[in-house]
Amino acid sequence: DQQVKQNSPSLSVQEGRISILNCDYTNSMFDYFLWYKKYPAEGPTFLISISSIKDKNEDGRFTVFLNKSAKHLSLHIVPSQPGDSAVYFCAAGAGSGTYKYIFGTGTRLKVLA
Amino acid sequence: DVKVTQSSRYLVKRTGEKVFLECVQDMDHENMFWYRQDPGLGLRLIYFSYDVKMKEKGDIPEGYSVSREKKERFSLILESASTNQTSMYLCASSARQGPEKLFFGSGTQLSVL
Numbered sequence: 001d002q003q004v005k006q007n008s009p010s011l012s013v014q015e016g017r018i019s020i021l022n023c024d025y026t027n028s029m030f031d032y033f034l035w036y037k038k039y040p041a042e043g044p045t046f047l048i049s050i051s052s053i054k055d056k057n058e059d060g061r062f063t064v065f066l067n068k069s070a071k072h073l074s075l076h077i078v079p080s081q082p083g084d085s086a087v088y089f090c091a092a093g094a095g096s097g098t099y100k101y102i103f104g105t106g107t108r109l110k111v112l113a
Numbered sequence: 114d115v116k117v118t119q120s121s122r123y124l125v126k127r128t129g130e131k132v133f134l135e136c137v138q139d140m141d142h143e144n145m146f147w148y149r150q151d152p153g154l155g156l157r158l159i160y161f162s163y164d165v166k167m168k169e170k171g172d173i174p175e176g177y178s179v180s181r182e183k184k185e186r187f188s189l190i191l192e193s194a195s196t197n198q199t200s201m202y203l204c205a206s207s208a209r210q211g212p213e214k215l216f217f218g219s220g221t222q223l224s225v226l
Contacts, residue, residue, distance in 0.1 A: 006155075032212035043117070043203055043217035044156070051212065089155060097210050098144050098163040100171065103156040 003027050004092050006104035014112050019077040021107050023090035026071065030092035032099060035064060035075050038087045038106070047088075048075070080111045116140070117218035119204050125224045132191040134221050136204030144207045145187035146215065147171075147179065149200040156203065162187055163210070194225045 005024045013019045023033075031052040036044035050057040050064045050073065057064050063076045077084055087106045093099035120135040138145065146161040148171075158171030162181040176198060180188045187206075191198055202221045207213040 004155075009153075034214055036217075041122075041220070041222070043205075043219045044215075046214045046216070049212075049214055091156075091215075093212060098161065098169075099207070099210075099212050100146075100158060100161060101215065102158075102172075103148075105153060105155040 002105075003030075004090060004102045004104040006088075006090060006107050008107050009105070010108040010110070012110045012112060013080045015082055016079045019075075019080045019084065019109055019111065021075040021077075021088050021090075021109065023073045023075075023104055024071060025073075025092050025102075027092070027094065027102075028068075028071065029094040030102075032093045033064070033066065033073055034091040034093070034101060035062075036089045036091065037084075038089065044089060077109075080109075082111050082113050085109055085111050117204055117206055117216050119202075119218040119221050121221050122219065123222050123224075125226065126191075126194050127226055128193075128195055130191075130194045130225075132194050132223065132225075134189040134191075134202055134204075134223070136187045136189070136218055137185050138187075138206040138216070139185065140206070140208070140216075141184065142206035142216075143184075143209050144213075145181065146205040146207075147177075147187070147189045148203045148205065149173070150203060150220075151200050159189065194223075196225050199223060199225045 091101040205215040
């Protein structure tokens with residue numbers, strides 16, 4: 001049973017427009033969420049995080065929104081740039097001690113010039 | 114910057130071979146993780162370690178073991194490699210207990226023939 005879902009395998013957006021990547025989760029115990037970007041043949045790089053005590057976190061062109069009641073988070077990239085073309089993973093974690101993260105299956109974003 | 118180094122970018126092994134994947138982090142992080150990434154399945158946690166000589170199973174530990182004899186080094190061992198273990202293997206670390214982001218290595222693409 002997939003606890004973290006990214007239902008859109010791919011997304012294409014024009015350069016300069018907004019990219020919105022979505023992530024749903026089923027476990028209400030998750031209280032910390034991460035977004036990663038991954039280029040082919042490279043390791044994932046951290047983009048932005050959000051704690052369940054917040055509903056929004058912003059860092060430059062990247063904003064993450066969390067809707068706890070809907071168990072849904074989204075990553076907004078504004079404006080989108082061709083260099084943003086990559087696979088994006090969301091991850092959710094919970095608990096005391098070491099946080100183990102469950103990752104979604106990823107969304108491939110293509111930003112068209 | 115945190116550096117997580119995986120010893121090999123590409124490996125080709127035969128079925129039945131014992132395979133060692135090595136990972137070293139340089140920031141005195143408490144926690145280290147091994148994930149594998151497969152198309153359509155995202156990143157799945159194999160094992161993690163929260164201290165020297167301490168380890169816990171992740172979601173897919175079957176066919177794998179790990180070793181953490183020193184804080185900076187975490188090894189993944191495939192006792193008898195099989196073709197279904199062909200995958201991208203990603204090592205990660207996080208600083209301490211609680212909600213911390215993961216820092217990933219560049220990955221090892223393992224092919225088992």
